[in-house]
Amino acid sequence: MQVTETLNEGLKRAYTITVTAAELDAKVQEKLVEAQPEIEMKGFRKGKVPLAILKKQFGQRLLGDAMQDAIDGAMKDHFDKTGDRPALQPEVKMVDGETWSEGKDVVVEMSYEALPPIPDVDAGKIKLEKLVVKASDADVEEALKNLASNAQNFEDRKKGAKAKDGDQVVIDFKGSVDGELFDGGSAEDYALVLGSKSFIPGFEDQLVGAKVGDEVSVNVTFPEEYGAKHLAGKAAVFACTIKAVKEAKPAEIDDELAKKYGAEDLAALKGQIAERLEAEYKGASRAVLKRALLDQLDGLVKFDLPARLVEAEAAQIAHQLWHEEHPEEHGHNHGSIEPTDEHKTLAERRVRLGLLLAEVGRKAEVTVTDAEMTQAVLAQARNYPGQERAYFEFVQKNQQVQQQLRAPIFEDKVVDHIVAGAKVIEKDVSKDDLQKAIEALDEM
Template sequence: MTVTQTLNEGLKRGYTITVSAAELDKTVTDKLLEAQPDVEIKGFRKGKVPLAMLRKQFGQRMLGEAMQDAIDAKMKAHFDATGDRPALQPEVKMQNGESWKEGQDVVVDISYDVLPPIPEVDASKITLEKLIVKADDAAIEEAVKNLAASSQSFEDRKKGSKAKDGDQIVIDFKGSVDGEEFPGGSAEDYPLVLGSNSFIPGFEAQLVGAKAGDEVTVNVTFPENYGAKHLAGKAAVFACTVKAVKEPKAAEIDDELAKKFGAEDLAALKAQVATSLESEYKGASRAVMKRALLDQLDGMVSFDLPQALVDAEAGQIAHQLWHEENPDVHDHNHGHMEPTEEHKKLAERRVRLGLLLAEIGRKADVQVTDQEMTQAVLQAARQYPGQERAFFEFIQKNAQMQQQLRAPIFEDKVVDFIVAGAKVTEKDVSKEDLQAAVEKLDEL
């Protein structure tokens, strides 16, 4: 088996691996001899099947395995010897793939971008500011009022009152398309909060101003992306009877409200709210400090980037931004999104910082624990109520999804490691100042 270098330009590498026909034949024979004791074929006792018959029956399969094993082994030996770390999975092409016949040498071309040497970073030269916000009485009172509003009840308005946005109306309704009622289009005594946008677009607005006892005909069109395909894009008519109009009534801010949220009394609820607010402030503050850290790191280091990684990241950015601009498109049956220069510049920053953080984490032996991964999977599984078990099984079998969950945990731990060695000063600021700093992140 021979390995010949064919390309060495910047970070690009290319090699040709040749596996001789004799090597392949020997590997196949070794595999057949290893399997022979366990093989049983009609007419022969177990372990007594002749090698020639084994080769005839299993030789082609063994030949394919031998090829793959030989190439994999040589690539591993090559990477061990050179110290190369491919940025992405190497591209492997068999020179004489379709025309290759048994008895010929196997010649394979491999190409890849190597990870570049990454300079050391002196964390002590990094200066950061940690914004500190305390949960003041005004913020706590506002949060408690919001809790009370979320626990609102509804009381009947005076007889003859017209329904307003925010009111709850109780209705009977029957829906039809082309004069035919459809399954799921009818209900009785249905409580609907106007302005909640819980019904088809345009439905609730036509009931504003209605009074108890009114008969209202609501005309709407189902959205093109409606879940029930037989109704998508169809015009529908709903015959509605308004049976009650009720106004919202915020819950009293007292010990009873506190008990609804699991607190012993109002004072305990306010303490819980204060803790929750300060946790929220800390999360926002950390996001601001992390951006400042990444900005400094980006200015501290410079090294060649694997073009394949940059191109892949730029393509992903262009694709993601297109979907954000076209939220109604949920599939990927669309044309190629050509990255702009802005996309490419952002991709270069992300790749550079990603490689830098990965290298710092590798040298510092930063590890994501099994417990942290389990916690991440549990959190992700909450997005699929009732399907948690299936989600867990999916994650267990999908290495790519595991990496997607592991990556942000690893990055945050590396950030914490760098921050621990940096010069960090604390600064007390208002909630409004912190909010402004967070909003600025989206502008950068």
Template structure:
């Protein structure tokens, strides 16, 4: 076998590989000899079929296998000897398309190799890390919002009209074409006006109703209503209003705390404080991580594989186009051409991705099975009732696993760098932290 370099330009490499006919024949003969003891053929005992007959019977099929194995072996041997790591799967094509049995095989192999990543003195990196405490006012505001979710209702004064946000307790009977339909009736039903619990147009007609009144509500079921026999049809609901109640925020006391699993109001406040400060810490980490990536991007420069940058730029352009055109769900649209801004962002992402991968590999950073399982479980919660199916889908999909593993790996590498870097803490207000996070979105 002969391997000749035909292109060495930046990270681009091309090689001409020639596999002689004699090598292929030898490989085929080896395969036949290996299989001969197990082959049975009419007229011959097991393992006694003559080689010429075996070659006539199986030679063509084995020739293709021998060709593929020989070329794969040449590739592996080349990468082991050269130390090159291809950025993407090498492109292999046969150059003598008029090849026939007995000819040498001429193959062209081309790829872009991953660049040499320069050493980085991580201990020389200086960063500022924001920290924010949850003040009493923020805790009280969060507690007030929590109390509103646990609101109760009390009866309005006699004769008071129901307003948006009030709870109306009523009986109703729904009819289509004068006939009551299944599931269209209830007694003592508590409905919060404005909640959107009923079909569109229903709740608005009960605004202004008073206890003791009888009122007909006329609505049209949506065309896509789940009950097909009602979809698109007009219905009249005969309603008897029994009570009109106004919302009352829950009392801020130990009883409220117990509703949310805390022993006392003070314990609930402490839980809220811890949750708020955990949110602040997460936001501060985003700011610190961006600052770290900015520094690394400034510190380290190296050649980038053009195909990786091109693929990343196309992905960025495609993703941003869909964000700007949310009504288009599929991908049946004109090809999106990346702009200079997309290409610049792609270069940054590819550079930082390669750098973090190199740093993580050298530091032997690993994503554990437990971390992957936790990530899958977290994402599975987005599909209520289908968690098991989602879990099984991810287990069977290598690409999906890689997509989920990548951000975990990146965060672990970032943690590794931050341990070595010089990080000083700066206490800031919630507003200052929020402004810093908003600036990240603007960049």
């Protein structure tokens, strides 16, 4: 077997791999000998079928496997000897593939871009500022008011009072299309909060100003994308009777409210709120710290980038941003999306930082544990209520999805590793200052 270099330019590599006919024949013979003990054939005892007969019957079938094994082995030996790590799966094509016949040498061309040598990062030279925000009494009180608002009760308004946006109206209604009542279009004693947008667009607006005892005909049109196809796009009339008009009353901020949210008393609830707020602040602070770290790494380390990796990343960025700008387009029948210079610049940064973090993690032997992966899968499975088991099975069978879940965990662990060696100064700031820092991230 012979491997001949044909290109070595920057990160680009190309080689010709030649597997002789004799080597292929030896591989086929090896596979036949390996399989012989288990083969049964009429007229022969199990394991005693002559190799010549086996080769005549199975040789052609094994030739393809032998060819693949030989090429895979040559590639593995090449990467072991050179130390090259391909940025993407190498391109391999057979020379004279259409005219090749048994008994000839097999010649393949292999090309790839090698991962570049990546310089070491001296974490000690990195200086970072960690924003620290404490949950103030005012923050806790604001959160308590929000909880009380969410736990609100509704009390009857004065007799003759008109319903306002945010009020709850109790109604009986009957819906009809073209004068005919339709299934599911009627209810009694239905409590509807005006402004909640829980009904068809325009329905709730027409009940604002209604009083107890009023009969209101609500005219609406079902959306074109409405779930029930026989109603989609149809005009409907709902005959409504107003039976009660109630205004929202926030719950009292007391021990009873605390118990509604699973706390023993108000003091315990305040403690839980403070912990939750500070956890949120820490998460936001970490996002700011991580961006600052990545900005410094991007400026500290430079190396050649595999062009195909950058092209693929730029295409993905362009595609993603196009869909964000065209949310109405759910498919991919939109033709080619050409990356701009801005996309390419962002792609270069992402590829550079991705390769750098991967190398730091490799040298530091950073790994993602099974427990961490399980937690990541659990978190994603919550997005599919009732289908958690199916999602677990889907992830187990899909290596690409597993990698998508593993990548951010690995990246965060590498970031923690670098931050641990950096010079980090804590800075006490207000919640507003932290919010401004987070908003600045979105503008970059």
